[in-house]
Amino acid sequence: MRDIAGDNTKKDLLWHLQGNWAPVEKELSELNLEVKGEIPKELNGLFLRNGMNPKSGHSDHWFFGNGMLHGLYLENGKASYKNRYVVTPYLEKDLNVISSFGDLTASPANTHIIEHAGKVLALEEAHLPWEVDKDLNTLGVFDFDGKLKGAMTAHPRICPETGEMFFFSYSMMGEPYLNYYRVDSAGQLVQSEPIEIPRPVMMHDWSITRNHVIFMDLPIVSDMDLAVTTGSPFGFKPECGARLGVMPRDGSNKDVRWFEIDPCYVFHSFNSFEQDGKIVLYVSRQQEAMVGGFKEIYGGESTVARLWRWTIDLSSGEVKEEQMDDGACDFPRIDDRRIGLKSDFGYSMQIETEVDSLTFGNHLYKYELQSGSRIDHDLGSNVAGGEPVFAPSSKNSEEDEGWVMSFVHERDTRKSKMVIIDSKNFESEPVAEIYLPQRIPYGAHGSWMPNK
């Protein structure tokens, strides 16, 4: 197998500590960054991305590194940069997954960063959120005034029509294995519902539509027998089956309708929406996941995700499952103004297939979702992408009218840069490339937070 994961590959290091996965040590604040091209004047705000950056230089698993925020501030065509750790007990006490066990506040806070109702929240799916401000100061643990008693997914969904935020949490430590939550547009947690599923599973993402939420009960299963035989508390067990659970947004467990699908795993959804009595979901689907246990989140062809469409017929109960493209990709996003609504476009990051660890490719993909047709943006040879985030050109611009933004890494120069691509001319050179004052390790998820 080719090994292109790193530019300073050391075989004695775990893959998630090699090359541009390796953590950076400095917390910087830099003004007036070097720009090639021109930053669109309409882009005023903060691009904030979260990712794993183990402060000690080591973490046992990619999932467990300390959360570090990388912020790119854009104002009138100028750019500045700041990076800071999210300061939680996990960081301050140098905890790991074992020593932090049972403390919901001890979050690595490393997976996503979102803004809702005036709060900026750093998320990781096994703990409570942590609130930060836009200067990247950590403000404290955030539990919705004591109403949230469990973890919060790193992938909530915010409805662009109502301003509500929807999320779930899953638990390995006894029933209910799943909980559902609804937050109103003012940030008040107004609904909490236990949801019955047959066994504890790792549930990383989900979807919403205008009227429903859709849970994905997929077979990465927590199983102590597996822990004994493989040393891993999770494993892929297709014999457990796979189901999609459709529930009205204001519903409860008794209202969930479950639909069987072929066993698979989906780390991330593009979007879902209602159309002609059906629910249409676009997802990054992989045939298998963590087959060799928790540490093996990636291991070749069968664990690479591709664009699939699931169409749930709410009348007949049938689910149509279609692969839409051969391109290997993950970290899908859409224009967030279309979350839960019919969306025509999706953006994602190419993933290399001929490697034995998670390796980002040198293309970003734009999909015309209904046909599955794809436009590639070539980042250049030996340049590896990050999650593409869409920023509209104005509040009321049409879907896809705006820019696709991503932190990418030049392996040859070991420099990182933000690329800003005109979404309507996706194949073209970026309109701006902003060079960062330090390498930005490959990370997880981020958000564009325009100035109000």
Ligand SMILES: [Fe+2]
């Ligand atoms: Fe994720």
